[in-house]
Amino acid sequence: MNTPVNTFRKLPIGIQSFEKLRSEGFMYVDKTALVFRLVQAGIPCFLSRPRRFGKSLLLSTLEAYFKGKKELFEGLAIEQLEQNWFEYPVLHLSLNAEKYDSRERLEKMLELQLESWETTYGVDKGTMTYSGRFSTIIRRAYEQSGRRVVVLVDEYDKPMLQTFDNPDLQEDFRKTLTAFYTVLKDADPYLQFVFITGVTKFAQMGIFSTLNQLNDISFDLEYNTLCGMTRTEIEATFIPELQALTKQTETTYEQAVEQLTRQYDGYRFTPEKGFTPMYNPFSVLSALAKSRFGDYWFASGTPTFLVEMLKRTDFDLRELDGIEVSSASLNDDRANISNPIPMIYQSGYLTIKAYDQRFRTYTLGFPNEEVKYGFLNFAAPFYTPVTSTDTSFYIGKFVHELETGETEAFLNRLTCFFADFPYELNVKTERHYQVVFYLVFKLMGQFTQAEVRTAKGRADAVVKTADYIYVFEFKLHGTAEEALKQIDDKGYLLPYTIDGRQLVKVGVAFDAEKRNLGEWLIG
Incomplete structure (x- = not known):
C-alpha cells in the first residue's frame, strides 16, 4: 500500500522574521538578488509601501544578511552573489507593534529599545537624552565590533498615522522622533547602512529634514519588485497551491490565475515604462492557503x-x-x-x-x-445611514431584485440609502446624493455588470443581468416623466436594442421635502 505524499506546504502569512521563515521551512519568494543590489549601493535608503506588503520581512532579511547568517540564505540568489559574509552590529527599531495614543506610549517604546541596546553594548544612559543615548550606542557598537553599524527602522510613520486627528500629540511625536533620527546624520562615519520603511512619506516633514543623504527608492524602477509578488514569481513558486485553488473554486487553472490577478494585482510603484505590476503578497498568500478568494488585505486594517x-x-x-x-x-x-x-x-x-x-x-x-470594492463598501456608511454590514446585505438584495426583474422592490430598497438626510437639498447635497448613487451601482459591479455614467449624453447608470438591461436616469430637479423622456430623446437604449435581453428604462425624481426618492416610472 502506497503512503500518500504530504503535499502540505507552509505559507508565510504574517511571518515577519526571515530567520523563522527559513529555519522552519516556510515558502519564500526569493528577493535576495535585489537585497544584494541594495546593500552594495551602500546609500542610506527610504522605501514607502502599503501595509502588509512585506516591508518588515525585508528588514528582517537585511538584518540576517548583515549579521552574517549565511546558512539562512542557502539556495537563494544572494548565496552566489556574496563572497564575503561579514558580521555587523545591527540596530533594528520597529515602531509597528505599539498603539501610540499618548506621548508616554512612544517614550516607553523608545526607552525599552534603548535599554536593550545599552545592555548589549555596555552603555550607561546616565542623564542623556534619547538622541544622546542613541548616538552613544552607535559609537560604542562601532568601537566594540570594529565594524560600522547598520540601522534599520521599520514603520517609522506609525505614531504619526495614529495621531492624524490629534495635531498637538502629532507635533509632540514629531519633535521626539526628529531628535532621535537626526543622530543618523552626525553618526554617518560610524554607519555601514541605513534603511527606513513606512507607509507614507508625509511624516518625513521635520523628522528627516536633516537627512538629506537619504535616498528615496519608493518610485525607482530598479526596486519596483522589492516588496510584493509578480505573476511570474507566483506561478513559479506556488504551483501546488494554485492547483488546489483551481480545484476548490471549480475553475480552470487560467481562470483561477486571472481571478487572482483581478483581485490582488495591479500595483505600480514607478512612473517609468517597463514596470512589472505587483500583487499584494498578504492577499495572495491568504487566498492560496485557504484555496478561497476573499478581501484579506482590506479586512486586516481599517482606513x-x-x-x-x-x-x-x-x-x-x-x-x-x-x-x-x-x-x-x-x-x-x-x-x-x-x-x-x-x-x-x-x-x-x-x-x-x-x-x-x-x-x-x-x-x-x-x-x-479587492481594494476597489473593499474601499467603496467601507466608505458607504460615511455617506449613507446604513452600517457596513447592512451595505453588503442591501447590495446583495439589489442585485437579486434586478436579476429577477423586481424593479419596484429595488427602488423601494434604494430609498433606505437616502433616509434621514439632515439637511435640505442644495448644491452641496446634490453631490452627496450623486455619490450615494455612485456607491450603490459601483458596489453592484462586483456581482453583475453595473456601470455608472458621468459623461453627458449617457444615462446615469446601466445594469446588465442575464435577462435584463436596465437604463436609469435620475432627476434632482425635475420629474420622473422628464427622466423617462430623456432616456427616449437621447437614445440611451439604442446601444442595447440588438442585445436580445429585455430592456427596462427607469426614470426617478427626488423629493426635496422628503430628502429621498420621490416618484419613479418604469418603462
Whole structure:
C-alpha cells in the first residue's frame, strides 16, 4: 500500500522574521538578488509601501544578511552573489507593534529599545537624552565590533498615522522622533547602512529634514519588485497551491490565475515604462492557503482616517478612480489635509495607472477589485445611514431584485440609502446624493455588470443581468416623466436594442421635502 505524499506546504502569512521563515521551512519568494543590489549601493535608503506588503520581512532579511547568517540564505540568489559574509552590529527599531495614543506610549517604546541596546553594548544612559543615548550606542557598537553599524527602522510613520486627528500629540511625536533620527546624520562615519520603511512619506516633514543623504527608492524602477509578488514569481513558486485553488473554486487553472490577478494585482510603484505590476503578497498568500478568494488585505486594517479626510474636505468620491494629479503632489513630503489624494495613494488604496512624461502628471486608480470594492463598501456608511454590514446585505438584495426583474422592490430598497438626510437639498447635497448613487451601482459591479455614467449624453447608470438591461436616469430637479423622456430623446437604449435581453428604462425624481426618492416610472 502506497503512503500518500504530504503535499502540505507552509505559507508565510504574517511571518515577519526571515530567520523563522527559513529555519522552519516556510515558502519564500526569493528577493535576495535585489537585497544584494541594495546593500552594495551602500546609500542610506527610504522605501514607502502599503501595509502588509512585506516591508518588515525585508528588514528582517537585511538584518540576517548583515549579521552574517549565511546558512539562512542557502539556495537563494544572494548565496552566489556574496563572497564575503561579514558580521555587523545591527540596530533594528520597529515602531509597528505599539498603539501610540499618548506621548508616554512612544517614550516607553523608545526607552525599552534603548535599554536593550545599552545592555548589549555596555552603555550607561546616565542623564542623556534619547538622541544622546542613541548616538552613544552607535559609537560604542562601532568601537566594540570594529565594524560600522547598520540601522534599520521599520514603520517609522506609525505614531504619526495614529495621531492624524490629534495635531498637538502629532507635533509632540514629531519633535521626539526628529531628535532621535537626526543622530543618523552626525553618526554617518560610524554607519555601514541605513534603511527606513513606512507607509507614507508625509511624516518625513521635520523628522528627516536633516537627512538629506537619504535616498528615496519608493518610485525607482530598479526596486519596483522589492516588496510584493509578480505573476511570474507566483506561478513559479506556488504551483501546488494554485492547483488546489483551481480545484476548490471549480475553475480552470487560467481562470483561477486571472481571478487572482483581478483581485490582488495591479500595483505600480514607478512612473517609468517597463514596470512589472505587483500583487499584494498578504492577499495572495491568504487566498492560496485557504484555496478561497476573499478581501484579506482590506479586512486586516481599517482606513477610517482616510474616509474621514475625504468627508472633511468634501471630496467627490466619484473622482477617486481615474483622478489626475501632478508629479510634485505625490513626491511632496508635506501632509496636506485639504488634499487627501497623495495620502490615499501612499496608503495603497490608489496606484499609478498612467504617467504623462510631458506634463509630469499621474493618473491614479484602484489597483484591483479587492481594494476597489473593499474601499467603496467601507466608505458607504460615511455617506449613507446604513452600517457596513447592512451595505453588503442591501447590495446583495439589489442585485437579486434586478436579476429577477423586481424593479419596484429595488427602488423601494434604494430609498433606505437616502433616509434621514439632515439637511435640505442644495448644491452641496446634490453631490452627496450623486455619490450615494455612485456607491450603490459601483458596489453592484462586483456581482453583475453595473456601470455608472458621468459623461453627458449617457444615462446615469446601466445594469446588465442575464435577462435584463436596465437604463436609469435620475432627476434632482425635475420629474420622473422628464427622466423617462430623456432616456427616449437621447437614445440611451439604442446601444442595447440588438442585445436580445429585455430592456427596462427607469426614470426617478427626488423629493426635496422628503430628502429621498420621490416618484419613479418604469418603462
